[in-house]
Amino acid sequence: MPDPAPPDPLVARLRAVGCVFAEEEAAEIRRVVGQDEQRAEPIVTARAAGIPLEHALGVALFAGVEVEVGPGVFVPRTRAEILVDAAVAARPDAHVIVDLGTGSGSIAAAVKTRLPRADVYGVDLDPMALTYAIRNAARHDFHVHEGDWWDALPHELRGRVDLAVAYLPHVPTARLADIPGDYRAQEPNLSIAGGPDGLDPLREVLADLDAWLAPDGVLVTLVAEEQLGTATNVCDGKRVTLVVG
Numbered sequence: 315m316p317d318p319a320p321p322d323p324l325v326a327r328l329r330a331v332g333c334v335f336a337e338e339e340a341a342e343i344r345r346v347v348g349q350d351e352q353r354a355e356p357i358v359t360a361r362a363a364g365i366p367l368e369h370a371l372g373v374a375l376f377a378g379v380e381v382e383v384g385p386g387v388f389v390p391r392t393r394a395e396i397l398v399d400a401a402v403a404a405r406p407d408a409h410v411i412v413d414l415g416t417g418s419g420s421i422a423a424a425v426k427t428r429l430p431r432a433d434v435y436g437v438d439l440d441p442m443a444l445t446y447a448i449r450n451a452a453r454h455d456f457h458v459h460e461g462d463w464w465d466a467l468p469h470e471l472r473g474r475v476d477l478a479v480a481y482l483p484h485v486p487t488a489r490l491a492d493i494p495g496d497y498r499a500q501e502p503n504l505s506i507a508g509g510p511d512g513l514d515p516l517r518e519v520l521a522d523l524d525a526w527l528a529p530d531g532v533l534v535t536l537v538a539e540e541q542l543g544t545a546t547n548v549c550d551g552k553r554v555t556l557v558v559g
């Protein structure tokens with residue numbers, strides 16, 4: 315029998331500072347910094363201090379696309395990758411695509427990568443998110459606008475949006491405390507808080523939906539399982555695809 319592989323020291327150090335998914339984190343650290351242990355060390359130190367891995371690395375891998383992230387910006391969530399799949403499947407022919415609440419621009423970047431001929435616009439209200447969205451827009455070829463939901467967009471897009479995709483803040487007020495501490499300490503309330511039932515941002519977006527969508531346009535957005543019933547009622551009669559994630 316061959317000797318078992320020696321334990322990976324990076325995995326051991328991550329586990330020692332409390333990282334539950336130490337193997338996965340070590341693989342992602344090595345993807346970004348290679349085998350250089352000196353470059354890995356400050357990342358382990360940051361993890362020990364409760365900094366999310368993506369913020370410590372300065373990049374996140376989302377739906378196969380790498381985007382820059384950092385302190386104060388929402389960390390792209392793997393659970394939102396199904397939103398990209400659903401949006402692209404809903405309108406593979408879309409010419410004008412909007413990512414409402416783009417954050418770092420991860421969804422805009424992933425959608426643009428899948429539908430390279432479309433014009434993709436990301437909007438956000440948070441100046442910190444926008445600093446990253448602008449960098450990622452340059453890297454992945456989409457547009458970024460600052461402002462409140464649809465109001466951020468160039469006026470000439472009114473009535474021309476084929477596909478709107480939105481990972482909206484949707485955590486109900488009473489559930490904010492359940493968010494993992496690493497993320498909660500680093501991400502602004504604006505990126506997660508959805509009001510009493512978590513659906514206030516969805517109601518805001520729906521108020522102007524018909525004015526901005528093209529006649530055959532659609533909004534694809536993500537809700538939690540327990541929100542599906544209420545969200546279905548809120549969206550009644552609107553051109554919305556709800557994705558549960």
Ligand SMILES: C[S@@+](CC[C@H](N)C(=O)[O-])C[C@H]1O[C@@H](n2cnc3c(N)ncnc32)[C@H](O)[C@@H]1O
Pocket residue numbers: 388389390391394414415416417418419420421437438439440443461462463481482483484504505506515
């Ligand atoms: C759940 S995060 C999603 C971020 C990004 N789409 C992602 O998947 O990583 C929601 C985003 O909506 C933005 N946001 C909140 N209220 C907004 C508003 N009124 N207008 C535009 N963006 C808003 C937040 O700043 C945040 O970046």
